[in-house]
Structures are given as structure tokens and as C-alpha cells.
Amino acid sequence: MESPSRLPLRRPERGRVVGGVAAGLALHLGVSARLVRVLFALLTPVGGVGVALYVFWWVTIPVGDPAVAAGAGRPAELSRLHRPLEHDTVQRLRRLPWTEIAVGVALLAGAAAMLLARAGTDVVGNWVVPVLLLVAGAALAWSQLDAVQRERRGGSRGPVSVLRLVGGLVIAGVGVLLLVGQEATPGTLVQSTVAAVAVLGGVALVLAPWWLRLVRELGDERAARARESERADIAAHLHDSVLQTLALIRARADDPTEVARMARAQERELRAWLYDDRPAPGTSVAAVLAAIVAEIEDTRTGPDGEAVTIETVVVGDTEPDASTDALLQATREALLNAVRHGRPPVSLYLEAGPDEVEVFVRDRGDGFDPDAVPDDRFGVRESILGRVRRRGGTASVVCKDGGGTEVRLRMPLVRERAAAEDERTMQG
Amino acid sequence: MNDAPVDVVLVDDHLMFRAGVKASLDDRVHVVGEAATVDEAIQVVRATQPPVVLLDVHLPGGDGGGGAEVIRACTDLLGGTRFLALSVSDAAEDVVAVIRAGARGYVTKAISGPDLCDAVLRVAGGDAVFSPRLAGFVLDAFGAAAGDVATGDDELDRLSAREREVMRLIARGYSYREVAGELFISIKTVETHVSAVLRKLQLSSRHELTRWAAARRLL
Numbered sequence: 001m002e003s004p005s006r007l008p009l010r011r012p013e014r015g016r017v018v019g020g021v022a023a024g025l026a027l028h029l030g031v032s033a034r035l036v037r038v039l040f041a042l043l044t045p046v047g048g049v050g051v052a053l054y055v056f057w058w059v060t061i062p063v064g065d066p067a068v069a070a071g072a073g074r075p076a077e078l079s080r081l082h083r084p085l086e087h088d089t090v091q092r093l094r095r096l097p098w099t100e101i102a103v104g105v106a107l108l109a110g111a112a113a114m115l116l117a118r119a120g121t122d123v124v125g126n127w128v129v130p131v132l133l134l135v136a137g138a139a140l141a142w143s144q145l146d147a148v149q150r151e152r153r154g155g156s157r158g159p160v161s162v163l164r165l166v167g168g169l170v171i172a173g174v175g176v177l178l179l180v181g182q183e184a185t186p187g188t189l190v191q192s193t194v195a196a197v198a199v200l201g202g203v204a205l206v207l208a209p210w211w212l213r214l215v216r217e218l219g220d221e222r223a224a225r226a227r228e229s230e231r232a233d234i235a236a237h238l239h240d241s242v243l244q245t246l247a248l249i250r251a252r253a254d255d256p257t258e259v260a261r262m263a264r265a266q267e268r269e270l271r272a273w274l275y276d277d278r279p280a281p282g283t284s285v286a287a288v289l290a291a292i293v294a295e296i297e298d299t300r301t302g303p304d305g306e307a308v309t310i311e312t313v314v315v316g317d318t319e320p321d322a323s324t325d326a327l328l329q330a331t332r333e334a335l336l337n338a339v340r341h342g343r344p345p346v347s348l349y350l351e352a353g354p355d356e357v358e359v360f361v362r363d364r365g366d367g368f369d370p371d372a373v374p375d376d377r378f379g380v381r382e383s384i385l386g387r388v389r390r391r392g393g394t395a396s397v398v399c400k401d402g403g404g405t406e407v408r409l410r411m412p413l414v415r416e417r418a419a420a421e422d423e424r425t426m427q428g
Numbered sequence: 429m430n431d432a433p434v435d436v437v438l439v440d441d442h443l444m445f446r447a448g449v450k451a452s453l454d455d456r457v458h459v460v461g462e463a464a465t466v467d468e469a470i471q472v473v474r475a476t477q478p479p480v481v482l483l484d485v486h487l488p489g490g491d492g493g494g495g496a497e498v499i500r501a502c503t504d505l506l507g508g509t510r511f512l513a514l515s516v517s518d519a520a521e522d523v524v525a526v527i528r529a530g531a532r533g534y535v536t537k538a539i540s541g542p543d544l545c546d547a548v549l550r551v552a553g554g555d556a557v558f559s560p561r562l563a564g565f566v567l568d569a570f571g572a573a574a575g576d577v578a579t580g581d582d583e584l585d586r587l588s589a590r591e592r593e594v595m596r597l598i599a600r601g602y603s604y605r606e607v608a609g610e611l612f613i614s615i616k617t618v619e620t621h622v623s624a625v626l627r628k629l630q631l632s633s634r635h636e637l638t639r640w641a642a643a644r645r646l647l
Contacts, residue, residue, distance in 0.1 A: 271518065309538070311560055311561075311601060313560045313561055313563070313564035313599045313600075314564065315564050315567045315568050315599065316568065345601065347560060347600055347601025349560070349564070349596075349599050349600040349601070351567070351596070351599075360600045362600060362601045362602075400606075406600070
């Protein structure tokens with residue numbers, strides 16, 4: 001474990017000259033990058049040690065911002081944001097100090113090579129160069145991993161990554177050939193290369209199903225994650241709406257009217273969110289009506305101050321126009337009347353046919369005689385009946401003995417439609 | 429109607445809701461059993477064979493078919509046991525699912541206690557129970573608002589003019605008695621019309637109905 005003040009060994013992407021090894025080392029050791037680079041340069045003439053070391057570290061040190069890596073390694077409770085998943089990954093990677101092991105192995109290998117060189121074998125030509133080639137090729141191909149991770153975070157896969165993969169494969173292949181075919185003639189070399197490629201092809205063919213399954217599982221996992229985020233959306237919505245309302249209701253449990261009103265408003269909102277497909281504004285009379293009902297339920301109370309529920313049934317739908325606007329305004333007045341003077345339950349029924357729209361508003365109050373209402377009371381006569389009749393509709397108020405009052409409104413749509421068609425022919 | 433209370437089995441996965449319903453029912457109705465899942469419901473209904481089952485549409489357990497699955501599993505009992513669906517959902521596919529499986533009515537959970545008792549008694553008497561919302565839904569599904577009205581009695585895919593009138597009045601909040609008074613017919617005739625509409629709802633192959641039923645994977 002490095003001391004807390006020391007940055008972990010990473011190859012930073014910023015401030016690098018070749019592979020970021022010198023910059024990373026400098027950050028890790030707390031010395032100037034220039035000093036490290038000079039050291040590498042000085043070591044290069046000494047049997048190529050500088051280059052070898054550089055390549056080795058290039059291969060073994062992972063890419064990354066040392067500062068970020070240090071942050072990720074910090075205990076979660078010290079970080080500003082708790083990110084358990086990332087923390088878990090870091091822990092798992094930490095369990096085996098791969099870098100240290102690799103360094104040790106490389107140093108041992110270097111020592112063995114020197115010993116063998118003393119004994120008289122040409123180790124460097126026969127072994128070191130091919131192995132270095134192999135490792136470099138593998139590293140090039142494996143750096144793909146970084147690219148894939150970056151791509152998942154929002155980048156895109158370009159031709160560069162493919163080039164990198166192919167180049168890595170070629171370099172590693174050449175390394176393997178040099179390593180294995182040290183005493184072979186060119187003929188056998190070619191032959192064995194063909195055989196090796198054939199075997200690789202066969203293996204790839206056999207392993208293809210597993211590969212495909214892996215890809216499919218990845219797709220499934222992504223779908224699961226999408227579902228997860230959808231669930232998070234729902235949870236967020238429930239939190240913002242239902243839980244808040246429940247908290248409010250608990251706080252005001254001693255006020256039954258208010259509680260009933262809040263519960264009703266919340267129910268309507270949640271229902272709309274769950275079941276309704278939301279029509280575009282200005283295309284649905286039903287949506288306008290729903291808004292009117294919501295407004296009345298939220299702001300008005302019955303004669304005794306109790307919350308009122310309006311049982312709404314809508315059949316069919318049509319686009320709003322001037323006459324349906326008048327109809328809905330009249331409906332609103334009728335509903336207000338029913339809520340204020342009638343007795344619940346208040347029933348509202350709207351039926352939109354091809355030729356006309358009908359609205360019925362019913363309450364269970366004692367009823368009243370519209371003809372007995374004095375002339376100066378504008379409510380029913382003007383705002384409900386007059387509004388509809390002026391637009392060419394019919395309107396009536398029916399009182400039943402013991403059955404409450406029903407306002408019946410009917411608005412023809414024909415005229416408006418014909419007018420719209422005239423307009424269209426004139427334009428055409 | 430006789431004075432003996434009607435036995436019902438109450439099926440709902442929310443304990444709180446079951447308690448609320450039990451408290452709101454008056455002495456005309458007697459709860460003889462309760463169940464919270466599809467499997468439990470089938471078991472309890474088979475054991476008690478009540479005249480009426482109050483059935484929630486959304487239930488856990490079984491094959492995920494909810495209330496409709498319970499009804500289908502008890503098809504052989506439908507002569508003596510009738511199902512009344514009780515739901516918070518207004519979604520068309522939920523309504524169609526339970527009605528087509530064989531439920532005799534559909535009421536929403538906002539219904540008051542006395543109204544629910546009336547509905548239970550009505551279903552026990554062999555009649556169908558239509559809430560205003562279900563009536564509106566029927567009118568929508570059969571295209572009645574667009575004037576698509578049957579001319580013959582044996583047509584399954586359209587409502588007759590009289591059935592349409594009855595449905596419209598129920599959707600306007602009228603009780604069966606008020607409907608009868610408005611149309612100058614007897615309550616019995618109203619009940620006959622409503623039962624006929626229920627039958628059409630169950631048997632019709634109208635596109636809307638089959639599509640909604642398909643949404644819950646039953647036809």
C-alpha cells in the first residue's frame with residue numbers, strides 16, 4: 001500500500017510524450033518528469049536498459065489519471081458521493097497487486113537472461129526481442145479494453161480501435177514466430193504459420209456459439225439496466241408525488257376535508273400518469289374536461305365544506321373548437337352549481353359523436369325550478385343555458401322529485417365542420 | 429328478496445383494503461372467506477362455494493393472470509358462484525379481461541359501502557352490475573357514440589338502440605330504478621338489457637374487445 005500522500009502509479013493521458021510512463025513515474029515518485037526522462041535516455045545506451053524498462057512499464061502500468069485513481073481508492077465514507085459499485089471494483093482489483101508481481105517477474109527474467117548471457121548463449125537475439133515483441137503486441141491489443149470502457153461511457157468505436165487490434169495481433173504473431181521458429185527454415189515457417197492460422201480458425205468456429213451467447217447476455221444485461229433505470233424513474237415519481245402527499249395527509253390528519261381533497265387530487269394525478277396516454281394539447285375535448293374537473297375538485301367544496309368527487313365518464317373524443325369551448329364553459333358552470341347547491345355524488349357524462357357533443361351534469365340535491373329563479377339571477381340562465389344556445393346548441397335543466405337536478409347540454413358539430421371544409425376548399 | 433345475508437368471499441391482496449371493505453358492508457352481506465393470492469382464492473372459493481366472490485383484478489401468484497385467472501380456474505362453479513370484479517384500475521384491458529373471463533360486473537374501489545352491498549345482492553340475484561364507468565367503456569368499445577347501432581337482436585358486435593339508451597343513462601349516474609323510470613320500462617327489463625350487454629361484452633368479437641383481451645393474453 002502506498003502512503004496516502006503518494007499518488008498511485010498510472011500513465012496519465014495529459015502531459016505524456018510517448019506512453020506517459022515517465023510522466024506517471026514522476027507523479028508517483030514526486031520528482032520532475034524531465035528528470036525521469038533524462039534517466040531513461042541515459043540508461044538507453046547501457047545495453048538498451050532504458051528502452052526495455054520503458055516498454056515494460058508501458059505494458060504493465062495501467063492508463064489513468066493518478067489523482068482520480070487516488071480518489072477512487074479512498075474509502076467511500078470519505079468521498080463526497082457514495083459510489084458503492086466503483087468502490088467494489090477498486091477493492092477487487094486491489095486484491096492482487098498485479099503490477100508488483102509483473103515487475104518482480106520481469107526483474108527475475110532480466111537477471112536470468114544476464115546470467116545466461118554470461119554463460120555464452122545469445123539470449124537477447126533469441127529470446128528477449130521476440131518476447132518483447134509479443135508483450136508489446138499483446139499490450140496494444142489489450143489497450144483495446146480501455147477503449148471499450150471509454151466507449152461505454154459515451155465515446156464511439158472508430159477505425160483506430162480496429163487498427164490497434166489488428167496491429168497488436170500482427171506484432172504478437174511475429175513475436176511468437178521468432179520465438180518458436182528460431183532454428184526453422186523459411187519453408188517450414190510458412191507451413192507452420194498456415195497450420196497455426198487454420199487451427200485458430202477452427203477454434204474460433206467452435207467457440208463462436210459461446211461468444212454469441214456472451215454478446216447476447218451483454219444485451220440482456222443492458223436491457224435489465226434499462227428496466228432498472230425505468231424503475232428508478234417510477235420510484236422518483238412516486239417519491240415526488242405520492243409520498244409527499246401521504247406525508248401532508250399525515251400532517252393534516254385532523255382536517256378531513258383537506259385530507260379527502262389531497263387524496264383525491266393525488267389519485268387523479270397518479271391515475272393519469274399510470275393509465276392515460278397524454279394527448280397533445282389542443283387536440284382533445286376529454287383532456288380539457290379532465291382539467292376542468294380537476295380544478296373544481298381541487299378548489300371547491302360542497303355546501304357543508306366537504307370535498308366533492310365528480311364521477312366523470314367520457315365516451316369518444318373530438319378536437320376542441322369555439323363551440324366545444326362554449327360547451328365546456330357551460331359545463332364548468334353547471335358543475336360549480338352542482339357542487340355548491342347540490343348533494344354528492346355529482347355525475348358528469350360527456351359523449352362526443354361525429355355530429356354533436358352531449359354533456360350531462362347530475363347531482364342529488366333537492367333540485368330547483370329554473371323558471372322560479374328570479375330574472376336578476378344570471379347563473380343558470382346566462383352562463384349555462386344561454387352560452388350553449390347562442391352557439392346553436394340546446395340546453396335544459398331537469399329536476400326530478402327526490403332525484404336531484406340534471407343539466408343537459410347538446411352542441412352540434414356539423415356547422416363548424418362544414419365551415420372548416422369550406423375553408424379547405426377555398427385554400428385548395 | 430329474502431332476509432338471509434348473502435355469503436361472499438373477498439379476494440384482494442391488500443389486507444388494509446379487505447378490512448375496509450368488510451367494515452363498509454352492512455348486515456345484508458356476510459364475509460365467509462378471504463384470500464390474497466390467485467392460488468389462495470381458487471382454494472377458498474372451491475372450499476366455500478359462495479354465491480358471490482368480490483374479486484380484485486390485480487392479484488399476485490398463479491400464472492400472473494390475476495382475477496381473470498381465478499375465474500377461469502373456477503369455470504365449473506359459474507352456475508352457483510358469481511364473480512363481481514372490484515378494481516382501482518380504469519384500464520380497458522383489465523375490464524375486458526375479467527368480464528370476458530366470466531365476471532358478472534365491474535365496480536371501482538371508490539364505490540360506497542351501501543352501493544357495494546346493492547351490487548353484491550344484484551349479482552347474487554343473477555343480474556349484471558354496471559358502474560357508470562363500465563357503461564361508458566361499453567359505449568366506447570361498441571362505437572355507440574358514433575351511432576353504430578344494431579338492427580337485429582342477435583347481433584353480438586353492436587348494441588341495440590335500447591341497450592345503448594340504458595348504457596347512456598347508467599353512464600350518466602342513473603340507478604337501475606331511475607333508468608326504468610326515465611325510459612318507462614320495468615326494472616326487470618332494465619336488468620334484462622344490462623345482462624344482454626354483458627353477454628355481448630363477453631362474446632363479441634369486436635376488434636376493440638379482442639385487442640384489449642389480447643393485451644392481457646386471453647381470448
